[in-house]
Amino acid sequence: MYIAISKAAAAAFIVAAAAAPVAVAASAHAAPTSVKYYENCTAAREDGAAPIQKGQDGYGDHLDRDGDGIACE
Structure with missing residues (x-):
């Protein structure tokens, strides 16, 4: 499906998109959120x-x- 728009409308969209804030997703390797950290179960026990x-x-x-x-x- 194609939508025909004018060059002026396309330019306005590009400018607006460039000025919009961008959300950054959290990393899959984020630091643990707990205050305590145990390297292993022996330490926890x-x-x-x-x-x-x-x-x-x-x-x-x-x-x-x-x-x-x-x-x-």
Whole structure:
């Protein structure tokens, strides 16, 4: 499907698009959002934090082997 527009309309669109703010998506490799970070489950257990529920401080996907939302179980 093609839409015919004038050169003036096309130029106005390009200028408006160039001036519009651009949102930047978050990186897939963003830093962990929790305040506590455990390199492994041994460290979490030594700190008395295990098991850690998803959403709790210290939870990380790298600690949840089976992906059920409970780390270091």
